[in-house]
Amino acid sequence: MPYPKGHKIKVRNTIVESAAQAFRTHGIHDVSVPFIMKGAGLTHGGFYSHFDNKEQLVAEACRYAISDTIALLQKVADQEEQNPKINAVIDYYLSPYHRDKTEMGCIIPALSAEISHSSEEVRQVFTQELERMIAFISDLAGIEPSKGSALFSTMVGSLVLARTVNDPELSDSLLSSGKRYAKELVTI
Template sequence: MPYPKGHKIKVRNKIVESAAQAFRTNGIQDVSVPFIMKGAGLTHGGFYSHFNNKEQLVAEACRYAISDTIALLQKVADEENHPPPIHTVIDYYLSPYHRDNTEMGCILPALSGEISRSSEEVRQVYTHELERMIAFISNLAEIDASKGSALFSTMVGSLTLARSVNDPELSATLLSSGKQYAKELVKTLT
C-alpha cells in the first residue's frame, strides 16, 4: 500500500526538526546522522532518500531554525504591550531561559564556531540566514542593517559567552550586562 500524499514531505520535515534541535544543542560535528534519525523516530537507513548528505541537512536545519527563531521572537514582540518591541526581544534573547534551552534557541550562536569549517553550501546558507535575522532585528528596532548588525552581534556575543562559562554568577552578569548594553545601543542608534 502506498504512503498517503505528503508523507515524504512530513518525514523530511521531522528529520529537519530533529537536526535543528540536535545542532542547536550539540553543534554539527558531535551529531551523527543515526542520532538525528533516531530523534525523528526513524531508522538511519532512510536518510539518503531525503538528503544527499549531512551538509545538505545542516543547510536545511539552519533555514528551519532561523525561521523558527524569527517566528518566536516576533510572537514575543507582539505579546508585550510596552514599546519598543525590540526591548522585549532583547530581554527574551538574553534571558536565562533562552540561555538554558539550547534545543529550541537561536542556532546562530550554537553553530558560529563550526561554520567557518563547513562547506561553501552551508556557509552560504548560514550567511543568508544571518542576514535574515539581522534584517528582522533591524526592522524591529527601526534601524538600518549596519546598526542592526552591531546590535545583533552584541546579543549573540553576550548569549554565547553566557552559555560558555561554568560560573552561574558570571553567566547571569553577562546576560544582564548584554541586555543593558543592547538597550542602550538601540537608544543611540535610533
Template sequence: MPYPKGHKIKVRGKIVESAARAFRTNGIQEVSVPFIMKGAGLTHGGFYSHFDNKEQLVAEACEYAISDTIALLQNVADQEEQNPKINKVIDYYLSPYHRDQTEMSCIFPALSSEISRSSEEVRQVFTHELERMINFISNLAEIDMSSGRALFSTMVGSLVLARSVSDPELSDSFLSAGRQQAKEMVKRKDM
C-alpha cells in the first residue's frame, strides 16, 4: 500500500527536527545518524532515502533551528508592550531557562565552535543563518547591522560562558552581566 501524499516530506521534517534537538544538546560530532533517527521514531536504515549524508542534514537542521529560534524570539518580543522590545528578548535569551533548555535553545552557542571545522556547504548555511539572526536582532533593536553583530555576539558569548562553568552563581552572573551590557548597547543608540 503506498504512503499518503506528503508522507516523505513529513518524515524528512521529523528527522530534521530530531537532528536540531540533538545537535543543540550534544553538538554535531557526538550525535550519530541512528541516534537522530531514533529521536524521530524511525530506524536508521531509511536515512539515505532522505539525505545524501550527515552534512546535508546538519545544514538543514541549522536552517530549521534558526527559523524556530527567530519565531520563538519574535513571540517573546510580541508579548512586550514597552519599547524597546529587544529588552524582553535579551531577558529571555540570557535567562536561566534558556541556558538550561539546550534542546530547544539557540543553536549558535551550541555549534559555533564545531561549525568552523565543518564542510564549506555547512559553513555557508551557518553563515547565512547567522546573518539572518543578526538582521532579526538589529531590526528588533532598531540598530545598524554592525551594532547588531556586537549585540548578538555579547548575547551568544554570555550564554556560552554561563553554560561552560560548574558554579551556578558564576553562571548566573554571566547571564546577568550579559543582560546588563546588551541593554546598555541598545540604550547607547538613543544617545
C-alpha cells in the first residue's frame, strides 16, 4: 500500500526538526546521522532517500531553527504591551531559561564556531539566515542594520559566554550585563 500524499515531506521535516534539536544541544560534529534518525523515530537506513549528505541536512536544520527562533521572538514581542518591544526580546534571549534550554534555543550561538569549518554550502545558508535574523532584530528595534548587527552580536556573545562558564553567578552576571548593554545600544 503506498504512503499517503505528503508522507515523504512530513518525514523529511521530522528529520530536520530532530537534527535542529540535536545540533542545538550537541553541535554538528558530535551528532551522527543514526542519532538524528533515532530522534526522529526512524532507522538511519532511510536518511539518503531524503538527503544527499549530512551537510545538506545541516543547512536545512539551520534554516528551520532560525525560522523557529524568529517566530518565537516575534511571539515574545507581540505579547509585550510596552515599547520598545525589542526589550522583551532581549530579556527573553538573555534569560536563564534560554541559556539552559539549548535544545530549543537559538542555533546561532550553538553552532557559530563549528560553521566556520563547514562546507561553503552550509556557510552560505548560515550567512543568509544570520542576515535574516539581524534584519528581524533591526526592524523590531527600529535601528539601522549595522546597529542591529552590533545589538545581535552583543546578545549572541553574552549567551555564548553565559553557557560556557561553570560558575552560575558569573553566568547570571554575563546575562544581566548583556541585557543592560544590549538595551543601551538600542537607545544610543
